Amino acid sequence: MGAAAAGGFIAWEGTLAQSSMPAHVSVLAVIALALAAAGVMGRSRQRRPSAAWLRDGAVAVRDGLACPGRRPLALRIGVAVWVVLAAATIGWDLTSFLHQSHSLPTLSRFVGAVTRAAWGRATVFAAWLALGAYLAAGGRRRP
Amino acid sequence: MTAGAVVWAVIGAAWALWLLASSTVGPLPGPLRVVRALVGSWAGRALCLAAWGGAGWHLFCQRP
Numbered sequence: 001m002g003a004a005a006a007g008g009f010i011a012w013e014g015t016l017a018q019s020s021m022p023a024h025v026s027v028l029a030v031i032a033l034a035l036a037a038a039g040v041m042g043r044s045r046q047r048r049p050s051a052a053w054l055r056d057g058a059v060a061v062r063d064g065l066a067c068p069g070r071r072p073l074a075l076r077i078g079v080a081v082w083v084v085l086a087a088a089t090i091g092w093d094l095t096s097f098l099h100q101s102h103s104l105p106t107l108s109r110f111v112g113a114v115t116r117a118a119w120g121r122a123t124v125f126a127a128w129l130a131l132g133a134y135l136a137a138g139g140r141r142r143p
Numbered sequence: 144m145t146a147g148a149v150v151w152a153v154i155g156a157a158w159a160l161w162l163l164a165s166s167t168v169g170p171l172p173g174p175l176r177v178v179r180a181l182v183g184s185w186a187g188r189a190l191c192l193a194a195w196g197g198a199g200w201h202l203f204c205q206r207p
Contacts (some may be wrong), residue, residue: 011175013203016202016203018204018205021206023203023204024204024206025167027199027200027203027204028200030199031196031199031200034192034195034196035192035196038188038192042185042188046183046184046185046188047183047184048183048184049184050184050185050186050187051186052184053183053184053186054186058179072170074168074170074171075170075171075172077171078165078170078171078172079172081161081165082161082172082177085154085157085158085161086172088154089154089158092150092151092154096147100146101147102194103145103146104145104146104147104184105145105147105148106150107151108202110151111202112202115202115203121203124202124203125203128195128198128199128203130200131195132192132195132196132199134178134182134197135182135188136191136192138178138179138182139178139179139182139183
């Protein structure tokens, strides 16, 4: 029943135009629902306090990029590659956006080419919903 | 193919190779491990949800 409703919602969303009111209302409703679900489901169930998470994340990135020998080699390489790829993607997208040139397409222009079709919009929307569901509810401690 | 599209192709190929490698080679931190680490605290989860919401609004409501 839930899966059928989700499938129907995704298929309906695929038919909407980006500038239409139903598209705006439905996307905002999904975002509000995800934020509310994250708040309700996450009370006392986060795995780590935010301060410790920030501190340990910064240390892991620093060790991965600048302090050889302090962590396993595979972990250091992994962190470095993730950081470099993310920085390259964000940096090039920002560069393309600032130039506003047809020879420098932004990432959203490529995605826009897919979401222009109903099936593409529905597929990307389904992936976006799945990611949001995990971000709101996944990776928690058991109560 | 424009110069910008070539750069995107290179970045995309690098992502594909890395996602394949990090998903299959055990000791490397794969995408699931990274996402799990990102949502490990309220701060990380809030950042991820903000980025997710912004991306959704841009992709499904703003692109012409």
